[in-house]
Amino acid sequence: MHSSSADKNPAPRPAVGPAAVDPRRLRADDLRYLLAVARTGRLVAAADALGVDHTTVSRRIAALEKSLGLRLMERGTEGWTLTDAGKTVSENARAIEDALARVVDAVSGQDTPSLRGTVRVSAPDGFGTVITTPALARVRRHHPGLHVELVTATRQLTLHASGFDLALAIGRPAGSRLVTEHLTDYALGLYASDEYLARCGSPKSTADLREHALIFYIESMLQVGDLDIERHLPGVAPAFSSTNVFAQLEATRVGAGIGVLPAFLARRAQLRRLLPDEVDIRLPITLAVRREAVTQATVRAVRDAMHHEVADRVAELLPG
Incomplete structure (x- = not known):
């Protein structure tokens, strides 16, 4: 994945530490921003997926960290990664994405819920192209609301x-x-x-x-x-x-x-x-x-495929 100037010079992260959390100060939508960065590892890529500017992503995650009093993400050699606290938060935050998908299905009158959101798959060049691509295409046919990203590179x-x-x-x-x-x-x-x-x-x-x-x-x-x-x-x-x-x-x-x-x-x-x-x-x-x-659910669907x-x-x- 290529880094960008936005990722090299992100907005300053807040100084945070353990504190009593007031649920009224939490914005559930901020959790979607955390999930997007966790999924892509890049602020710019997360911003593209969410349809916003990268500074918005950084600001919303900083606000979430401040509200929780916890550091959720840290800069690594290959992009942004979740801290242990961030992993715990994101695991629970996925329920919000699932709930939003169910709401969309309910108002659209779909009897069988369709998976939504984005799933990113990494695979070797040859195997990814010839074997993985047909599997991902099959998942997309069953779940047209799902966005699939395939990154190919033969590496450790x-x-x-x-x-x-x-x-x-x-x-x-x-x-x-x-x-x-x-x-x-x-x-x-x-x-x-x-x-x-x-x-x-x-x-x-x-x-x-x-x-x-x-x-x-x-x-x-x-x-x-x-x-x-x-x-x-x-x-x-x-x-x-x-x-x-x-x-x-x-x-x-x-x-x-x-x-x-x-x-x-x-x-x-x-x-x-x-x-x-x-x-x-x-x-x-x-x-x-x-x-x-x-x-x-999206990952389970790709794994099964x-x-x-x-x-x-x-x-x-x-x-x-």
Whole structure:
């Protein structure tokens, strides 16, 4: 997520401390501003979601902190994050969003309540685009009042619980303040185009890969330990590298070399699988949710949709 001048220089936060809280001084609408910043991690992004100026967001949260006598948010390396008190407040504040949604459904005459609000999902580039997107589209069809945001980047799952409601990440986090579960495994293998194989020949063993151009991630910029090529193909270094799996896929398709690619991407591009008995990499996808968002109906709907999607597409993710 990109920072902005507004986020770097927010309005001064009030000096707050424990105090008796007068419920009459609380403005319930201020809680919506807290939820928006908690969800996005950015003042400007929260302001866009609420249809107001970022200074309004900062002012309303400052007023809420003053009324409660508690610090609710703090500036982190990746944006604004909730304090422990802020997490407690936001967990209870979600009931207000749910109540507003029920009011809208009631006056619109809907028999079946439709989910409303915004849910932000973070996922790796390839998995997010090909697997997550159809699941999110299905949720939107059932709940047209729901706004869905998908942020894609192949990086280590950050454990600061900021900037997303639900995250999908490669690997299993070791210790986390997030609620995590194993979603699925997926397979990677060696793939090449017919044109490349006709021009350069096909490797007969992994030792032959040293004579070919390998396509994979940029080692020095890799943020996911499970994708370290040395773990899977010791002594083989990529000749064509990219931080984006779709660039790797395209480079393989046009004959730049042999790609180490997810099966669910390579098969769609009609690439040839090489050395399947020797190179069959299986990696886990972890589903993580911020603790304060676990009981949120929108998050539960997306989680359920992801489980249904991977169950329906196991043959693509883990081909026999």
